[in-house]
Amino acid sequence: MFLDCGTALLGWFDQHKRDLPWRRSSDPYGIWVSEIMLQQTRVAAVLEHYSRWMGSFPTVAALAAAEEAEVLALWSGLGYYRRARMLHRAARVLVAEHAGCLPRTSAALRELPGIGAYTAAAVASIAFGEPVAVVDGNVERVVARLLGLPAGAGADRLRAIRAGAQALVSPARPGDSNQAIMELGATVCLPRAPLCLGCPVQPWCRTRGEHPTIARKPLTPRAIAYTLATDTGGRVLLRQRPAEASLMAGMWELPELPAAPPGARVLLRFRHAITVTNYAVSIVALGGATELPGGDAAAGTAERWVPVDELPRLPLTGLARKALRRLGLWPPASVSGSG
DNA sequence: GATCCGTGGGG
DNA sequence: TCCCCAAGGAT
Structure with missing residues (x-):
């Protein structure tokens, strides 16, 4: 079941994936930068910042050599400025200890400042082909709906979601598998009003349109x-x-x-x-x-x-x-x- | 586990 | 105008 579902997802991704700048290169640094910028941030907001950033800091070494004020000025408008500081700090660690190269495994990536479980898995799978599933907000929602899990929290629920996500990862194309499920969440399996009629994995979905959401605290x-x-x-x-x-x-x-x-x-x-x-x-x-x-x-x-x-x-x-x-x-x- | 950290765009 | 966010990580 998961095998067919994962295959359908990949086929859909090949047809419908958006043309994004960080998908045009296999440079691990560029992929890393894009993943940090995309944390809790919409693609539309990232696009212009990404091109400016890569123009000013095209390599790990260039970023490491920059002053923090330059780094923050280029980040200005993206929010969550701690991300920029940690990216900068991690670049300096890589130059000092890794010859300016990114580690090639999710476990090693996880040790760098600003890289958590999600980003480590994303960079490792997309840049280096490690068959490890990412679990972000999209994946959590998509897999929960596929499995028919009610909305909510809890360690058991998260374990089931991780296992489901991992089962969907193609060993041959882990990076594309991960991007496919996130892309599905971002464009089809939407939080509020999912577009189930256009969904490539609808045959495997136990939810099919029910989509309870959790209200947030007022500001x-x-x-x-x-x-x-x-x-x-x-x-x-x-x-x-x-x-x-x-x-x-x-x-x-x-x-x-x-x-x-x-x-x-x-x-x-x-x-x-x-x-x-x-x-x-x-x-x-x-x-x-x-x-x-x-x-x-x-x-x-x-x-x-x-x-x-x-x-x-x-x-x-x-x-x-x-x-x-x-x-x-x-x-x-x-x-x-x-x- | 809960809380804090930003923003510009779309419905 | 108002409300809802969006590919998390650190503490």
């Missing part, structure tokens, strides 16, 4: 205010978040205010959700009733007047970029026609 609302300070030289005042911050460490943003001062001139309001918090953002103009908190409030954080056309070189937070874009300062005029 916590919170108000936050930043200030826009510009000078006559076309520069904008930015602040760097502390290196030890848990959220967006080392990234640059507009200076935050303790609260929007009464009577302050509000330039812009918008919403921006970050992980578990739903921010109601206000951007206020500096001057009049508004003053920057001075002295110790900004202790340990760098502050810089940044020429607008240098903004692309800084690792800005997504929230800061969204604000600057709506204020007409991003992208800078000097690069707005080239991207």
